[in-house]
C-alpha cells in the first residue's frame with residue numbers, strides 16, 4: 585500500500601512531502617516527493633499509556649459502580665473489544681491497559697494474531713493493598729474481589745502470579761484515589777518496603793512498573809523507589825517535579841477525566857466529585873510549573889468509557905498543550921514517540937522497518953495543535969490495514 589506526495593510528521597519532526605510505502609505490517613520506504621495532497625498530512629497513530637478497556641462501551645451513560653456487578657464477565661470482555669476498536673478508528677493505535685488481567689491478555693493475543701482487527705495492547709496487572717485504591721471499586725460486602733497483596737512477600741507473589749499469566753507489566757497504587765469508594769486521595773497505599781519489593785520483583789521479571797499516585801507523599805515514595813512511570817501525579821510540588829525531571833520519569837496527567845469528574849460532567853457519586861474538585865483546584869498551576877521544570881508528560885487518559893471515552897484522546901492532547909504550555913510539536917511527541925518510549929514499545933514513529941500505524945489528517949497539527957481533531961481524520965491505518973476512512 586502507498587501514500588504519495590503527502591506531508592509527513594514522523595513522530596518527532598516534520599519531514600515535508602514524501603512517498604510512503606508499506607506492506608502489512610511494515611513500513612518499507614519513505615522518500616522526499618512533490619506535494620500532491622494540499623492540506624493533508626500523515627502522522628503516526630497515537631499511543632495512550634493509561635486506559636481501562638473493560639467498561640460500558642454503549643453510547644448511553646451507565647453507572648460506573650454497578651455496571652460491573654450487573655454485567656457478566658463474558659459481556660464485559662466484548663465491551664473491551666468494542667472500546668479497543670473504537671480507539672483504533674479514532675487514530676489511537678496502541679493502548680496500555682493499567683488494570684488488566686487474563687481478559688486483556690486475551691484481547692492482546694487475538695489482535696496480535698489478526699483474528700480480530702484491533703490496536704496494539706500492553707497489559708499491566710494491579711498490585712494493591714487491602715483497602716487500597718484498587719480494592720475499593722467494589723462495595724465492601726461484595727464477595728468477588730480482585731486479588732490484593734499485603735507485606736513484601738505477598739507483593740512479590742502477586743507480581744509473580746501476573747508474570748505467569750502473561751501480563752506485560754505491573755500497576756502499583758501508592759496513594760488513594762478519586763473513584764475508589766470510601767478512601768481519601770491522600771491515604772497512604774503501601775509502605776516503602778512493600779513498594780521496594782514490587783519494583784524489585786517486577787524489574788527482575790522484565791516488567792515495567794506504573795504507579796498510581798495523587799498525593800505528594802505517594803508520588804515521592806514511588807519515584808524514590810524507582811517506578812517507571814507516575815500515573816496522575818496530581819499534587820506534584822516543585823521539588824518533586826525537579827526530581828522527576830532529573831530522572832526523566834514519564835508522567836501521565838489524565839487531565840480530562842479529573843476535570844470531568846470535578847465539574848460533574850459525568851455521573852459520579854458526590855464523594856468522588858468532591859475529591860476530584862479538591863485535586864483539580866490545585867493541579868493545573870502545579871502541572872504548568874512542573875512542565876516548565878522539564879517534567880516528561882506523556883499521553884495517558886484513563887479512558888474507561890464511563891468518564892472519558894475511547895476517542896477523546898485527541899482532545900486530551902489539545903488540553904495538555906493548553907494546561908502544560910507545550911508547543912504543538914512537543915504535545916504531539918508526548919502522544920506518539922515519547923509515549924511509545926515510556927511503555928517500551930517500538931511504535932509512535934513513521935520509519936522504515938517499523939509497523940504501519942498511520943493517521944491521515946486535514947491540517948498541520950505540529951503547527952496548530954487544534955488541527956488534531958477527530959473531525960479532521962481522513963483515514964486510519966492500523967497494523968498496515970485501513971480501519972477507518974479512505975486513503976487519499
Ligand SMILES: [Zn+2]
Nearest residue numbers: 634636682886
Ligand atoms: Zn486508571
